[in-house]
Amino acid sequence: MAFLQIPIIINKKTVIKKMGHENVTDIPGNILAEVEQALHEAQEYLDPCIWYEKLKFVKDEEHERLILPDGSYFSGKHAYNNLYLADYLIVAIITVGDKLGSVSRACFQKGYYLKGLIFDIIGNVALDNLGYSFWLKIVEEIKSKNLGITCRLCPGDNDWNIKEQQNIFSLIKDNGVKVQLNKNYMMDPVKSVSLVYGVGKNVEFTRAGHDCAVCSSERCPYRECPADNS
Numbered sequence: 421m422a423f424l425q426i427p428i429i430i431n432k433k434t435v436i437k438k439m440g441h442e443n444v445t446d447i448p449g450n451i452l453a454e455v456e457q458a459l460h461e462a463q464e465y466l467d468p469c470i471w472y473e474k475l476k477f478v479k480d481e482e483h484e485r486l487i488l489p490d491g492s493y494f495s496g497k498h499a500y501n502n503l504y505l506a507d508y509l510i511v512a513i514i515t516v517g518d519k520l521g522s523v524s525r526a527c528f529q530k531g532y533y534l535k536g537l538i539f540d541i542i543g544n545v546a547l548d549n550l551g552y553s554f555w556l557k558i559v560e561e562i563k564s565k566n567l568g569i570t571c572r573l574c575p576g577d578n579d580w581n582i583k584e585q586q587n588i589f590s591l592i593k594d595n596g597v598k599v600q601l602n603k604n605y606m607m608d609p610v611k612s613v614s615l616v617y618g619v620g621k622n623v624e625f626t627r628a629g630h631d632c633a634v635c636s637s638e639r640c641p642y643r644e645c646p647a648d649n650s
Contacts, residue, residue, distance in 0.1 A: 421471060421472070421473050421592055421593060421594045422471070422472050422473070423469070423470070423471055423594070423596070424469070424470040424471075424472070424554070424557070425468060425469055425470070426468055426470065426550060426553045426554070426557075427468070428466055428468050428516070428546050428549050428550055428553075429549070430459055430462065430542060430545055430546055430549065431545070431549075432444070432455065432456065432459060434545050435455055435459065435538070435541055435542055435545055436452075436455060438541045438544065438545060439451075439455075439537075439538070439541060451534070454534055454535060454538055455538055458535060458538040458539055458542060459542065461523075462520055462539065462542045462546070465517070465519040465520040465523055466516050466517060466519070466520060466546055467515075467516065467517030467518075467519060467598075468515070468516050468517070468546070468550045469514070469515050469517070469598060470512055470513070470514050470550065470554050471512065471513045471592050471594055471596075471597050472510055472511065472512035472513070472554075472592070473510070473511050473512075473591055473592050474508055474509070474510050475488065475489055475508060475509055475511065475591065476489065476508050476509075477489075477494075477503075477506075477508075477509055479504050480493070481504075483495065484496070484497060484500040484501075485499075485500060486499070486500065486503055486504065486509075488587065488591060489591070490587075490590060490591060492584075492587040492590060492591075493584075493587070494580070494584055494587065494616065495580075495581070495584065496578070496579045496580045496581060497578075497579055498573070498577060498578035498579050498580045499573055499580045499584075499616070502570050502571065502573055502618065503570060503573065503616065503618040504618075505618070505620060505622045505623050506570065506618030506619055506620040506622075506623050507567075507619060507620030507621060507622075507623075508618075508619055508620065509616055509617065509618055509619070510558060510616065510617045510618075510619060511588045511591050511592060511614075511615070511616050512554065512588075512592075512614070512615050512616075512617075513588065513589065513592055513597060513599050513612065513613075513614050514547065514550055514551055514554060514612060514613050514614075514615065515547075515598060515599050515607075515609055515611060515612035515613075516543060516546045516547050516550060516609075516611045516612075517598065517609055517611070518608070518609035518610075518611075520539055520542065520543045520546070520611065521540075521543055521609055521610055521611055523539050524536045524537075524539035524540045524543065527539060543611040544611070546611070547611045547612070547613060551572070551613065551615070555569075555572070555617075558617060558619070562619055566621060567619050567620060567621055567623070568619070568620065568621070568622075568623035568624050568625040568626070569617055569618070569619050569623060569625060569626065570617055570618040570619075570623055570626060571626045572615050572616075572617060573615065573616045573617070573618075574613060574614060574615050574616070575588070575605075575614065576605075582605045583605055585601060585605050585607075585614050586601060586605065588614040588615075588616070589601050589614070599612045
């Protein structure tokens with residue numbers, strides 16, 4: 421099991437776009453001031469953490485599932501069809517912590533609805549950015565090895581049973597993981613995600629794990645990867 425803490429830089433334009441405004445100039449001055457203040461405050465509330473594991477699997481073609489090292493499995497057409505060609509899987513749990521969510525909830529409870537909404541959006545953007553940073557780290561490692569990477573897959577997507585989220589948590593065995601899974605297979609803190617990537621020589625390199633529109637890295641390794649002509 422590996423652990424990462426990656427600093428998060430939140431793009432103001434992205435936050436404003438998530439609020440329904442295409443450009444900074446479209447947003448009223450008082451709301452813009454609220455956004456800028458919230459962005460400043462949010463930095464001290466973020467606790468970005470990534471726990472991940474690289475692992476092999478065995479294909480069960482008859483039942484369309486991937487048998488994992490602990491005997492559990494990933495099943496369903498969506499997971500199987502996207503992952504079966506991989507040489508290995510990367511499973512991860514990612515979170516930005518609960519402090520920002522607590523602040524957002526407190527704002528709503530006190531009637532500061534705009535501020536609460538802004539903090540909630542910042543949390544979503546922060547989680548997205550942390551996920552992209554993790555994707556970039558993986559690409560940096562595989563780009564010189566002629567390996568491809570699948571799109572990001574999460575239990576609950578398409579026909580992938582959300583209950584199999586428990587399998588990811590079981591595979592990442594570490595008492596320091598700050599994310600809990602409740603009986604309904606929902607994560608706490610809320611601003612968290614569990615995910616799987618497939619990596620291998622027979623896997624087509626996909627852009628689905630990355631969005632250049634929100635990538636702030638001028639030296640992004642993706643720009644050195646084969647173009648997607650689809």
